[in-house]
Amino acid sequence: MSVEQIADAVGIKAPSLYKHYKGKQDIFDAIFEETAKRYGEFTDSISVHLGDSGQDLAVFRAITADALVEKVRSLIAYSLHDEFVSQFRRMVTIEQFRSPELSALYSQRYVAQIQQYHEGLFQRMIAAGVMRRENPELLALMYDAPILLLLGECDRHPEKENEIMDTLEKHVRLFYRLFHEEPAEE
Amino acid sequence: MSVEQIADAVGIKAPSLYKHYKGKQDIFDAIFEETAKRYGEFTDSISVHLGDSGQDLAVFRAITADALVEKVRSLIAYSLHDEFVSQFRRMVTIEQFRSPELSALYSQRYVAQIQQYHEGLFQRMIAAGVMRRENPELLALMYDAPILLLLGECDRHPEKENEIMDTLEKHVRLFYRLFHEEPAEE
């Protein structure tokens, strides 16, 4: 994307942009920061807060397949349809091999973060007696990797979104059926 | 990458390249074809041929966790260490949003192909009575997505390869343990 295209999109001429930004890199940096902020706010908003220790296990006992499906659907819908977030993800995907910083950003934001969250979640569900005792890290990997892969498919083929979302839902339900256990009676 | 950089890498000057190729696009196409060929040869070489119908189920009864681990290890090792294949994958990753053709190429080669293979494999293992009767498409997704995700991690962080390979092995073994069943006696 050229500086002129950016300028057109804002409705001014390219050289005028230089009254607001030092150069193309500076524009990039500004978008980068803004988007990082927005994304962080969103992920915070949909995360169940995982308490420090195991006091509140009732919350985890109440998790249903429908709840998981709902959460995944909203995450994907937001990731796909928010203009900023969606384009930013593509950009990072494209630029991920450019520098160690961008590699780290990609891994951190699109892999590690979501995975750590689910690792914690499953760990607590295991502690609460509603999930099979398997390595939570591997469970999170098995749960998240398909989600991320299907998200990528939606990025490449938006017209298949419905079909992909169906597969996604089936995946979540299969996962739930495989690993969820009814809580033992107290 | 500029034409001059390509020329440098070969040890000649940029204009000399035009004695061998019509232009930059032509160089791209040549790399493309060559790599497609190599990759195809390799994947053929490690694939168990899945016969048309179910005559040969003994092969599928004999599949062990070790065999799966071995197959995955060799696939990943090849994908990472073959100069051509590795760089080509990065290129397609970067260019995947440029055109419908490249989107389709990425999805086809790095998602659908490997997944169809495992879908067929698991289907036959189910038919052979050595795998739980679950939707083979979802099984393939659960099996492959983590592999592909971890491959991406290796691309971004080659220094973590060993650690990632360990996780990968654990994943394969967990999958095997979860879904593999001993064959019923005849």
Place this chain on the structure above:
DNA sequence: TATAATGGCTAACGGAAATTAGCCAAGCAA
């Protein structure tokens, strides 16, 4: 041996894109 093809080189061209120079109108402050 004559000559044609091959594949290297330098120099130069042409276009695209980022950036700078410098002008000017509008709004605000002294």
Place this chain on the structure above:
DNA sequence: TTGCTTGGCTAATTTCCGTTAGCCATTATA
């Protein structure tokens, strides 16, 4: 009112890069 800052504009500059032109040595071929 006067003058300064802001933010737009056009025109020009610079840089990079793909590509072409045209020269020359080597090698294979008739």
